[in-house]
Amino acid sequence: MAAPRVVYDIDDRPPLAEAIPLGFQHLVAMLLGNITPPLLITGALGLATGEIAFVLQMVLVMAGLATLVQAYPIGPVGGRIPVIMGTSIAFVGGAIAIGRQHGLAVVFGACLAACLVEVVLGFSIVRLRRLFPPLVNGIVVMLIGLTLIPVGMDYAAGGVNADDYGSLANLGVAAVVFLVTLLLNQFGRGFVSYASMLIGVIVGYAAAFGLGKVDLTPVADAAWFALPRPLAYGIEFQWAAILVMGFIYVISAMETIGDITGTIAAIGREPTDDELRGGLVADGVMSGFAAIFSAFPNTSYSQNVGLINFTGVVSRHVTAIGGIILVALGVVPKVGAFFATIPPAVIGGGGLIMFAMIFASGLSIIHRSVPLTRRNLVILAVATGLGLGVELRPDVLQYLPEGLRTFFGSGLIAGGLSALVLNLVFPERHRRDPGNDHG
Template identity: 35%
Template sequence: MSAPAAEKSSTTHPVDEVLPAPRLLVLGLQHLFIMYAGAVAVPLIVGPAVGLKGPDIAILVSADLLISGIATIIQSVGIGKIFGVRLPVVAGATFTVVNPMIIIANQYGGGRNGLQYVYGAMLVSGVFGLIIAKPFSMVLRFFPPLVTGTVITIIGLSLIGADVSLIAGDTGTKDFGQPSHIGLAALVVLFIVLISRFFTGFIGQTSTLISIILGSLVAWPMGLLKFPDVASAKWFGIAEPFHFGPPKFAAAAIISMCIVIMVTYVESTADMLAVAEMTDRELSPSDLARGLSTDGLSALLAGFMNSFPDTAYAENVGLIGMTKVRSRWVVTVCGVALLLLGLVPKVGAVVSDLPGPVIGGAATVMFAMVTSIGIRTLHKVDFENNHNLLIVAISLSFGLIPTVAPTFYQQFPKDFQIIFGSAITSTVLVVFVLNILFNVVGSSKRPHSGVIGEAYEAGAVVGEPEPPKA
């Protein structure tokens, strides 16, 4: 190797490293497989809940994958100084939008008519997101590890219900909770454990993907490996803009969707900070602003293309923590694959028809890994002689209510349900307000800037010990 080439290689940050093509492809597909179930879960939940039938739900799924692919590519590659955090961040439909979309659509007649109001509100919220991205990134000091750690923890905990339904099936059906399905999911988890324990390097890094393949092979003789939707799926297709009709606008719907954008920004901020820390890459306010702008752009595109706002996907954050692969170009491959899935419905049908227990078993590990990252972030917080433990306790209790009892707030006003009916939304609001109340108002300490790798900002960090004074 020539001296200049060696020097270039030694100075390339692992985030910017371009891995050999075979490794890029396999590692990128691993990111795809681990997030696919969560990505398609949003349209599969929203569609039936607002009164849509099979063909229209398929439109939602394809559009969701298309926008997710575009946003993921932009996040990892970047577009100038405007879009893209340039970290290994996978973008996918946020679960925060599920309840608001269902409530808004059903308030305005449900079905296609209701979705016209939903997507009208989403267009406005996308513009709103683009406008506030930069100002939002400047208030990172109000998101110390106390806040981000609590939010990341509840993201992982709240997603566990999604993988449980994949494993056990829908509650009330005759197939719910079959021991063979639960055993298959447990076997996938065991595969991940054994491969991670006894293999290193490339095999160890792809333990999740290998386990999904092995689990699918085991599911074959069980009669679970079927592809009923592949034959009827088209080879190529894209939904036309405003498939459900021209957008309609209502103030209440617009306000609700703008709240969703702000909560999504908090969720993405927590995940991007976690990725920055795991990859040893400093995250400046400008970097964060570009990442949040991409989320806003995804909402704007979703309003046109019948999709959903995107956020940084926590399960992929967990995968980075597990594999230690930091290259953003791996995530770019995942984004390209998502884009193709959105344009080639037949390929998407193959992935979507993989056995639920297999995907659910792998997702269980990834969602729990997200929770572990949140706990690790909270480990940085000083819990002595302050109210930080109380803040975490109250925030998590509010967040877990809609997770364990989805109908808990059904007697409350619809607007209240939109906010507190989401585990992530309620936790974000409670932990943010309580941190301000206890650690900012009347406190001699300044809140932390939240920028990974930067020096303490003018003194102490809220929730962390004071740095030694010169």
């Protein structure tokens, strides 16, 4: 097998004339993925445009700081690795459910308290990796996509509470984003194919602007500079919400392990224990830090792993430049205000493809790595059935105590926890090859 093509290794420092464009390229690759989760959460919770802009501002700053810590560790926090961090989409469903029931203070309190789960996982990762085989990982990734598809559909129609929900204008804008993204992804070349989602959103935004669905007044009213402000929505702790977020942090940790492994594969080796440990600890610590500043938990971004492998530029100093650019954008409120003007239908059109691809990625993990034995099919069926069941029919839990209703009301929790438990309880039976059985 040929060795990977490495242009710059992890500790190499490219000249700034090369490093800055390469860092900006990472920003382009992750930008839509970073702003979509907070837009979904804040939109579903009915926040005003100014509040959404503030949250987006905090999200950019925290993603940039988390990226910098991964490149330049502080003690045990950080893996000394070239990963781009951004808002995790895995937390969207849980944050919306908790936020609708208890408000944002409880969401941020749960994110802060539960971040310790990922920190502990980081320090224990060598012993705990066997708990998360490809079967469990694949089911969890599938459920993330499946449970978010209805959210994407609501956004494509204009948003749950929109007066023009399902109007032809909303569906038309969503269709433009959907089709442009799909066609460029399949028939584009190089950067055009890689940035198809971003280009689709730009075209959809232009279409929405032409239909009078974009109000740029908040951008004009926003300041040019503002420092991050902690505890803007307060912090409250409720055990059920903490348990929900704790389990999602476990899922986020699985994603981070996969991304770190994929990144280090670009230089032809497996990640060291220190790289995995530091990467996960940074993921947890910086997610807790984000909650204090009214942002949502971070995770590593798979699209940037692909970019690293594609370009052969594995330098952590390049990803650090991407982090610096994110922080710089985050302290300019006009940037957050501009992103807040993106109509729901635009987000929905791109989100539908994004969420369906997440489901397909989970399916690919199972297809590639999991034999479809009776045991594995049963685990897949039960976990998917329970996860979708509570997601589509939440009233089935209406007589449970409030804490249990909050915890099991997430399809991701119900299905993911089922997969984890069943994988431990049902023994793996290894059949002998009949051709080798001569006894």
